[in-house]
Structure formats: structure tokens, C-alpha cells
Amino acid sequence: MSLPKDFKYSEEHEWVKTEDGKVRIGITDFAQSELGDIVFVELPEVGDEIAADEPFGSVESVKTVSELYAPVSGKVVEVNGDLEDSPEFVNESPYEKAWMIVVELSDASELDKLLSAEDYEKMISEE
DSSP states (O other): OOOOOEEEEOOEEEEEEEEEEEEEEEHHHHHHHHOOSSSEEEOOOOOOOTTTTSEEEEEESSSSSEEEEEEOOOOEEEEEEEHOOOTTTHOOTTTTTTEEEEEEEEEEEGGGSOOHHHOOOOOOOOE
16 A cells, blocks of 8 residues: 655545645545545535535545545645546545645644654554
């Protein structure tokens, strides 16, 4: 299972990559493997405000529908439209092609509450 070391992770299995005051968000390799084949992704619109620990969208697999929980608060400035036509990217490339949204942070200190790659790895090994 792949786990980029320079990303942060939420306990709800989202990853966060910091980029120039913004963050790119998606779901982890572990999450996609637990969900199975992803068939649909529902995401917010550009301009929407998201709040940490609140749902911002959902992913539907052949097995279940799962809420996506915002790891941080802020304004959505970009949405990965490719996932609408190619939800399988979430299974094939969770950290590259399947990023979901880019958010302009409203409170950068929220990043400090997220897990390091090592801490996330330890958490999922206990599940």
C-alpha cells in the first residue's frame, strides 16, 4: 500500500497535500482498497465552503456509499472534474489522478491536528 510521507492524513482516511497556502484533498489508498470498485464520486462546487470534520461529498462503490469528511476548513477553489467521467481513478491512482478538491485554508492551524504518514500507518494497522 502506498502512503506518501510528505502528506497529512485524517482519521477518516482523507489525505492532504499542502501547496502554496492551499491544500489538495483525496482519499487514501487504504480507503479505496476497503471500499472496492468506485463507481461514482460526488463533490462540492467551486466556491463552496467546507468545514473540518463535516461531510463535503461522497464516494459510491459497488459495496457501499461513504461520506467524505473535510480534514480542514476553507473555500473550494478547484474540483477534479475528471472523476465525474472516470471514478475508477480513485482505485487506480488515489494520490495522483484521483485528487478530489483543492481548498484555500481558512485556518492553517487545522493542519497540525492531522496525522503524519507514520501515525496514519500505525492507526490503520490497528483496524
